[in-house]
Amino acid sequence: MSTVDISYLEQIRSLLHDQGAAEALRELAGELQPYDLSELLTKLEDEEQLLFLAALPPAIAAETLEYFDPVEQYHFLDHLDPEVAARILNLMPSDAVVELFTALHPRQTEQLFALLEEPFHEQIRNQMSYPENSAGSLASVDYIAARRWWTVEQTLSHMRKVQATAELFNYVYVLGPLGELVGVISLRQLILADPDTRLDEIMVQKLITVPAELDQEQAARLVANYDLIALPVISSTGKMVGILTVDDVVDVIEEEATEDIHLLGGSGPVETPYFKTSLATFFRKRFVWLLLLFVAQAFTGNILRHYEGLLAQVVALSFFIPLLTGTAGNAGTQTSTMVIRALSMGEIRAGDFLKVIWRELRLGLALALPMAAITFLRALLLGSSTYMGFTVATTILVTITVSSTIGAIMPIVGKKLNIDPAVFSSPMITTVMDSLGLIIYFQFARLILGF
Amino acid sequence: MSTVDISYLEQIRSLLHDQGAAEALRELAGELQPYDLSELLTKLEDEEQLLFLAALPPAIAAETLEYFDPVEQYHFLDHLDPEVAARILNLMPSDAVVELFTALHPRQTEQLFALLEEPFHEQIRNQMSYPENSAGSLASVDYIAARRWWTVEQTLSHMRKVQATAELFNYVYVLGPLGELVGVISLRQLILADPDTRLDEIMVQKLITVPAELDQEQAARLVANYDLIALPVISSTGKMVGILTVDDVVDVIEEEATEDIHLLGGSGPVETPYFKTSLATFFRKRFVWLLLLFVAQAFTGNILRHYEGLLAQVVALSFFIPLLTGTAGNAGTQTSTMVIRALSMGEIRAGDFLKVIWRELRLGLALALPMAAITFLRALLLGSSTYMGFTVATTILVTITVSSTIGAIMPIVGKKLNIDPAVFSSPMITTVMDSLGLIIYFQFARLILGF
Numbered sequence: 001m002s003t004v005d006i007s008y009l010e011q012i013r014s015l016l017h018d019q020g021a022a023e024a025l026r027e028l029a030g031e032l033q034p035y036d037l038s039e040l041l042t043k044l045e046d047e048e049q050l051l052f053l054a055a056l057p058p059a060i061a062a063e064t065l066e067y068f069d070p071v072e073q074y075h076f077l078d079h080l081d082p083e084v085a086a087r088i089l090n091l092m093p094s095d096a097v098v099e100l101f102t103a104l105h106p107r108q109t110e111q112l113f114a115l116l117e118e119p120f121h122e123q124i125r126n127q128m129s130y131p132e133n134s135a136g137s138l139a140s141v142d143y144i145a146a147r148r149w150w151t152v153e154q155t156l157s158h159m160r161k162v163q164a165t166a167e168l169f170n171y172v173y174v175l176g177p178l179g180e181l182v183g184v185i186s187l188r189q190l191i192l193a194d195p196d197t198r199l200d201e202i203m204v205q206k207l208i209t210v211p212a213e214l215d216q217e218q219a220a221r222l223v224a225n226y227d228l229i230a231l232p233v234i235s236s237t238g239k240m241v242g243i244l245t246v247d248d249v250v251d252v253i254e255e256e257a258t259e260d261i262h263l264l265g266g267s268g269p270v271e272t273p274y275f276k277t278s279l280a281t282f283f284r285k286r287f288v289w290l291l292l293l294f295v296a297q298a299f300t301g302n303i304l305r306h307y308e309g310l311l312a313q314v315v316a317l318s319f320f321i322p323l324l325t326g327t328a329g330n331a332g333t334q335t336s337t338m339v340i341r342a343l344s345m346g347e348i349r350a351g352d353f354l355k356v357i358w359r360e361l362r363l364g365l366a367l368a369l370p371m372a373a374i375t376f377l378r379a380l381l382l383g384s385s386t387y388m389g390f391t392v393a394t395t396i397l398v399t400i401t402v403s404s405t406i407g408a409i410m411p412i413v414g415k416k417l418n419i420d421p422a423v424f425s426s427p428m429i430t431t432v433m434d435s436l437g438l439i440i441y442f443q444f445a446r447l448i449l450g451f
Numbered sequence: 452m453s454t455v456d457i458s459y460l461e462q463i464r465s466l467l468h469d470q471g472a473a474e475a476l477r478e479l480a481g482e483l484q485p486y487d488l489s490e491l492l493t494k495l496e497d498e499e500q501l502l503f504l505a506a507l508p509p510a511i512a513a514e515t516l517e518y519f520d521p522v523e524q525y526h527f528l529d530h531l532d533p534e535v536a537a538r539i540l541n542l543m544p545s546d547a548v549v550e551l552f553t554a555l556h557p558r559q560t561e562q563l564f565a566l567l568e569e570p571f572h573e574q575i576r577n578q579m580s581y582p583e584n585s586a587g588s589l590a591s592v593d594y595i596a597a598r599r600w601w602t603v604e605q606t607l608s609h610m611r612k613v614q615a616t617a618e619l620f621n622y623v624y625v626l627g628p629l630g631e632l633v634g635v636i637s638l639r640q641l642i643l644a645d646p647d648t649r650l651d652e653i654m655v656q657k658l659i660t661v662p663a664e665l666d667q668e669q670a671a672r673l674v675a676n677y678d679l680i681a682l683p684v685i686s687s688t689g690k691m692v693g694i695l696t697v698d699d700v701v702d703v704i705e706e707e708a709t710e711d712i713h714l715l716g717g718s719g720p721v722e723t724p725y726f727k728t729s730l731a732t733f734f735r736k737r738f739v740w741l742l743l744l745f746v747a748q749a750f751t752g753n754i755l756r757h758y759e760g761l762l763a764q765v766v767a768l769s770f771f772i773p774l775l776t777g778t779a780g781n782a783g784t785q786t787s788t789m790v791i792r793a794l795s796m797g798e799i800r801a802g803d804f805l806k807v808i809w810r811e812l813r814l815g816l817a818l819a820l821p822m823a824a825i826t827f828l829r830a831l832l833l834g835s836s837t838y839m840g841f842t843v844a845t846t847i848l849v850t851i852t853v854s855s856t857i858g859a860i861m862p863i864v865g866k867k868l869n870i871d872p873a874v875f876s877s878p879m880i881t882t883v884m885d886s887l888g889l890i891i892y893f894q895f896a897r898l899i900l901g902f
Contacts, residue, residue, distance in 0.1 A: 032657075159642065160642065191607065224698075227485075227517075229697075246680075247697060250700060250701055254675070257704075261712060264715060265715070265785050265787070274789070275798065279810065283818065286814075289781075289785070290782060290785070291822075293781050294825065298829055300770075300774055301771060302833075304769060308767075311766050315762050316756075319752045321773065323748050326882060327744070329878070329881070330744050331741060333878055337713060337718065338725070341709055341712045341713065342725035348726075352726070363733055370738070371741060426784060426876075426877040434773045
């Protein structure tokens with residue numbers, strides 16, 4: 001199932017060391033999917049990896065390489081015979097080439113650029129002019145283009161010719177004289193149509209398109225919403241830039257969810273898989289946030305020193321500090337997580353902001369009431385006075401309500417200011433609530449206990 | 452772009468109230484995507500919605516309905532003329548029908564079942580026998596099936612006949628006499644092949660398949676890994692159950708990420724979109740967790756009371772409580788979030804557990820060292836003695852290291868015990884670290900300050 005039979009590894013090894021076995025090796029590779037080949041490749045020795053890649057049909061080698069990260073891809077291409085490397089590189093989908101080129105050192109990029117043939121070379125240069133993480137940089141140029149006056153017959157015969165490089169075979173895009181997109185025909189329509197029909201008689205002209213400048217996350221949501229296999233990406237002048245396919249969308253959606261989750265955990269987002277990320281990278285991503293939160297958290301020391309007299313008189317006040325600040329932080333975390341996810345799923349729009357805050361305020365109050373009653377009982381159980389019980393219960397009532405509301409306000413304000421709402425993570429909310437909660441607590445203590 | 456031109460709404464309204472405008476209405480609808488139609492539909496009055504759905508071609512109405520949740524779908528189908536409802540329902544993809552039927556009250560399900568025609572009726576019954584959230588229940592039966600002795604010509608002409616109901620046109624699945632999957636042919640291959648070729652001469656026999664019992668998350672990852680548009684789902688006896696398409700995979704991946712994010716925020720996962728979820732549902736999902744964490748957190752009260760004498764002698768000890776527990780909680784949250792995401796992305800496997808814990812222990816120590824130095828300075832700045840500074844610095848050193856390690860251990864142990872690792876959320880880790888951190892703190896205080 002998910003992991004490929006390990007017995008292939010031994011067969012590949014023995015075939016690699018046998019000069020005359022090229023054909024047998026290709027046959028073996030033909031039985032496997034590129035993903036499986038990539039898994040096998042990682043298990044080979046350095047020298048064997050290069051032999052194996054060179055032995056694969058270039059189109060298969062190109063698909064296999066896609067499963068590696070840019071640094072590894074460069075390593076392979078750099079160590080292969082330049083002619084073999086060029087053949088493989090020119091067969092990679094354009095979005096994969098753009099991803100590779102933008103990740104490398106400019107000198108390495110130029111070295112690989114020299115291997116590209118026209119018109120691919122030109123297309124890649126063009127696509128690299130779009131900002132990283134925009135729909136334009138993600139688009140693949142390996143779609144099938146046709147002209148409006150072509151017949152169905154002509155189009156099908158054109159498709160047979162270009163089939164080796166087309167990433168997507170489901171749609172034919174009809175382009176005007178300046179490369180502008182004028183219509184789309186599905187392969188299904190082509191098969192059903194009379195062979196002599198002209199494309200402009202059957203093409204769909206009302207199109208859903210993605211602007212090339214659009215952020216990849218929004219573009220991905222567009223493809224996902226329409227449940228389509230691909231959407232055309234269009235430049236500001238109406239020219240066809242490429243197509244955005246649903247398998248790229250899956251990657252974008254996973255990537256963006258991972259980014260949100262890492263930020264919500266109070267750390268910078270890490271883009272590489274867990275074991276491919278060095279401890280130094282993790283250290284950098286985490287230390288900055290840990291330090292920032294520490295500085296914010298350090299205010300609690302000043303607040304507590306401010307109320308030193310009160311604390312010295314009623315040591316029992318300190319018994320409740322972690323419980324009160326912890327619970328308020330938890331309520332705020334719940335709200336902010338819900339709101340942040342709904343924002344990134346596009347469920348909450350700009351016009352809804354006040355409505356969301358009003359909802360979360362009421363929900364916070366509804367949660368605060370029973371929690372306050374329970375806190376009151378807990379205080380009595382711990383042997384506190386009724387006054388003390390009232391103090392902690394009132395504090396819980398106010399802090400849970402405030403913290404739920406703040407948990408909604410912070411990500412929303414962030415969104416307005418164009419800050420990723422996910423930075424208003426649980427550690428952020430709990431840190432803010434620690435200080436705020438202490439002030440509320442001591443003010444109520446003064447008021448109710450009468451110091 | 453993403454939102455459809457609102458001027459359509461007025462046109463639709465006026466056409467709906469005009470008896471003879473059925474044709475014009477269908478033409479208008481033809482210009483729009485089902486997703487757009489669903490957006491327009493929500494803006495119409497109840498009565499208009501039913502008129503509009505009945506006026507649409509049934510296949511389009513079926514696709515439009517897919518964008519609504521089960522309760523709304525039932526509302527429409529129940530209020531439409533039964534004949535119209537039956538036509539629409541029989542054209543919905545089987546995975547959508549299964550999703551609808553499993554969400555409804557059994558009586559409502561039976562009412563709709565009566566509308567299904569054979570063999571769809573039988574297929575749906577069959578598919579509903581798979582557990583919810585398994586690949587089998589997600590599979591769509593709207594694929595194109597062929598026999599091994601068919602020629603390419605015969606197959607293409609069969610495809611022309613069934614094209615209205617097939618969800619996926621990219622692959623033809625070749626079935627054996629008992630419905631077992633024996634091969635796959637892509638439409639690309641069909642177009643390129645000689646019309647008289649038999650399917651078993653060109654079909655691919657080495658297949659990647661998904662077992663019907665597999666959890667939807669693992670099945671989704673399989674499709675995503677192989678970058679394929681669809682994978683066949685196979686029963687334990689080798690029979691073809693249906694296909695899992697990449698657009699369903701997008702939904703599963705988004706759903707699972709949302710679930711993880713909600714759990715990480717310390718609340719039960721909420722499955723409906725933000726504004727479609729009642730405050731009562733949010734209350735239930737959140738209150739249980741808030742209460743659970745409160746109970747765990749309440750131990751801090753006992754710990755502090757245990758050290759009451761120490762606290763009364765050195766009130767300054769309490770100044771550092773929120774800072775120390777907060778920072779340790781943050782470090783633990785960072786680790787657990789990273790590990791939980793890597794677990795659900797399949798980046799960490801069962802054999803890696805000790806390696807992960809060892810990594811996070813070292814990383815925790817690396818982060819703890821500079822943080823301890825900073826804490827020491829902070830204590831001196833707050834006017835504490837050098838001894839006091841040593842106490843808090845040592846506490847930070849130990850708690851950050853411990854908390855990073857625990858942040859890795861808890862989700863991993865959870866995974867081993869088959870508990871969703873995401874329940875070991877930030878609130879969970881911070882709550883545990885509050886108690887543990889206090890004990891470590893007071894023990895060091897006794898030792899270093901000599902009480």
